[in-house]
Amino acid sequence: MLTGFARVPSWLDTRSTVRQASSPLTIRTAGRGLYEFTDRVRGWVSETGIRDGLLTVFVRHTSASLLVQENADPEVQRDLERFFARLVPDGDPLFEHTAEGVDDMPAHVRAALTQTQVGIPVAGGQPALGTWQGLYLYEHRRAGHRREVMLHLIGD
Amino acid sequence: MLTGFARVPSWLDTRSTVRQASSPLTIRTAGRGLYEFTDRVRGWVSETGIRDGLLTVFVRHTSASLLVQENADPEVQRDLERFFARLVPDGDPLFEHTAEGVDDMPAHVRAALTQTQVGIPVAGGQPALGTWQGLYLYEHRRAGHRREVMLHLIGD
Amino acid sequence: MLTGFARVPSWLDTRSTVRQASSPLTIRTAGRGLYEFTDRVRGWVSETGIRDGLLTVFVRHTSASLLVQENADPEVQRDLERFFARLVPDGDPLFEHTAEGVDDMPAHVRAALTQTQVGIPVAGGQPALGTWQGLYLYEHRRAGHRREVMLHLIGD
Numbered sequence: 001m002l003t004g005f006a007r008v009p010s011w012l013d014t015r016s017t018v019r020q021a022s023s024p025l026t027i028r029t030a031g032r033g034l035y036e037f038t039d040r041v042r043g044w045v046s047e048t049g050i051r052d053g054l055l056t057v058f059v060r061h062t063s064a065s066l067l068v069q070e071n072a073d074p075e076v077q078r079d080l081e082r083f084f085a086r087l088v089p090d091g092d093p094l095f096e097h098t099a100e101g102v103d104d105m106p107a108h109v110r111a112a113l114t115q116t117q118v119g120i121p122v123a124g125g126q127p128a129l130g131t132w133q134g135l136y137l138y139e140h141r142r143a144g145h146r147r148e149v150m151l152h153l154i155g156d
Numbered sequence: 157m158l159t160g161f162a163r164v165p166s167w168l169d170t171r172s173t174v175r176q177a178s179s180p181l182t183i184r185t186a187g188r189g190l191y192e193f194t195d196r197v198r199g200w201v202s203e204t205g206i207r208d209g210l211l212t213v214f215v216r217h218t219s220a221s222l223l224v225q226e227n228a229d230p231e232v233q234r235d236l237e238r239f240f241a242r243l244v245p246d247g248d249p250l251f252e253h254t255a256e257g258v259d260d261m262p263a264h265v266r267a268a269l270t271q272t273q274v275g276i277p278v279a280g281g282q283p284a285l286g287t288w289q290g291l292y293l294y295e296h297r298r299a300g301h302r303r304e305v306m307l308h309l310i311g312d
Numbered sequence: 313m314l315t316g317f318a319r320v321p322s323w324l325d326t327r328s329t330v331r332q333a334s335s336p337l338t339i340r341t342a343g344r345g346l347y348e349f350t351d352r353v354r355g356w357v358s359e360t361g362i363r364d365g366l367l368t369v370f371v372r373h374t375s376a377s378l379l380v381q382e383n384a385d386p387e388v389q390r391d392l393e394r395f396f397a398r399l400v401p402d403g404d405p406l407f408e409h410t411a412e413g414v415d416d417m418p419a420h421v422r423a424a425l426t427q428t429q430v431g432i433p434v435a436g437g438q439p440a441l442g443t444w445q446g447l448y449l450y451e452h453r454r455a456g457h458r459r460e461v462m463l464h465l466i467g468d
Contacts, residue, residue, distance in 0.1 A: 018174045018330045018331065018332065018466065019174065020174065020208070020209065020210075020311065020312065022208065022277055022279060052332070052334065053332065053464075053466070054210070054332075054366070054368055054464050054466060056210055056275045056277060058275065058276055058277055058284065059286075060284065060285065060286030060287075060289065061286050061288075061289070062224065062225050062226040062232075062286070062288055062289055063226075067424055068374065068428040068429075069374050069420065069423075069424065070374040070375075070420060073409060073411075075408050075409035076374075076409050076417065076420055078408065078409075079406070079407045079408055079409045079417050079420070079421075080420065080421060080424060082406050082407070083400070083406065083407075083421050086406065087243075087399075088239070094235070094238050094239065094242065095235045095238070095239075096231050096234065096235055097229060097231035097232050097234075097235045099229075105232065105235050108225060108226060108232055108235070108236065109235075109236060109239050111225075112223055112225065112236060112269075112270060113269055113270075113424075113425055114424060114425075115271075115427075115428070116224040116271070116274060117224075117274055117275045117276065118428060118429055119275050119368045119370065119429045119431050120370055120429065121334055121368060121370055121462045121463075121464035123334060123462075128370065128372065128462050129372065130371075130372030130373050130374070130460070131372075132373075132374055133372065133373070133374055148286070150277045150279075150284045151277075152209075152210050152277035154174065154209070154210060154310060154311075154466060155332060155466075156332065174330045175330065176330065176364065176365065176366075176467060176468065178364065178433055178435065210366070212366055212431045212433060214431065214432055214433055214440065215442075216440065216441065216442030216443075216445065217442050217444075217445070218380065218381050218382040218388075218442070218444055218445055219382075243399075244395070250391070250394050250395065250398065251391045251394070251395075252387050252390065252391055253385060253387035253388050253390075253391045255385075261388065261391050264381065264382060264388055264391070264392065265391075265392060265395050267381075268379055268381065268392060268425075268426060269425055269426075271427075272380040272427070272430060273380075273430055273431045273432065275431050304442070306433045306435075306440050307433075308365075308366050308433040310330065310365070310366060310466060310467075
């Protein structure tokens, strides 16, 4: 068996009892960085009562994004930020869109390089994340923001 | 409430009346750059009559990709292109796959760095995009192409 | 008509007979590089008997990722690897998370820049990939690993 993984059986649901649920989720950020919200998503999935299906997480912004990343060692998140800060530096003279601040256009580029949406299969009432996977909102602006994520779940 | 967002209520659909729709969409490009097709997708979603569910947009190419980006200021799209042109320059001697042109391998790399697919929850008959979010096909080749995108919608 | 594409008709399924299937898939890697598993996914989709719907592929790791890329010329895959090796070099002094090896933090960054999940519409019992598109697991660690991918299919 796979070490470190909950075993997930194969299944085929032949009944037709599929239903769906959706909810917005607000995440308040205190500026640039990764904000884990795995537990809030797990809680919502559990509340819906849907045991098996597909969870979709969508961020309604273009200067924040989503990442599934390691949640064991906080150094990983700091190193990710260091990498993006070097690859897409604030105030880069390449950019002409500067009216909203030196960190605005870099925020759009960072969002383009990461994810606007993540789909995660749900099994046994829980998102089928790997052992070390956490779900993060990546705030790319220096200032804190109130970010909205849409959750959608379809299944049985 | 969230300023600038249409308010989206939470819901759980306990009936089992889920259905689905799908359609190919052709996008003609005139060479490298971002082509917004949000309105065409909104129109199609509306035509299906499905009010709440999950929309999936998939591009059937490896030298064009998808992006959800800001649609307010066209400078943002030009700056995005400037960034990718610097990060993945045409004719880079690093690349050995040059038989299809100096812009072909850079196009594959740009596609790998952005998205092949985007999933967007649908609420009240419309994709639940944020106020400033538009859906774009990103043409990475210099020449114009006829690109095919697959739309899929499942819901109620 | 679109040259090089199987023609995909538009459709709207008004019956409510949606059902779903899911399965884990193990992919053994022999170190860094792209591993195509398109045929295994095609085989599984076919086995489920679901003809039209949405396939989701999710990788349960943060140092391996997914890519839809060209499967015609193996040079493309080697050039992709060359690009990522230059962009995110092993042993980069920028990184502090080095306890798991000089290639571990670069693996997390490469995963962040590519995909954790891909959704692909299914039409006529097959994923609606373009003619040149293949589905790849991208192993970012130097050593071989046993990787787990979750497949989910919902449709009719």
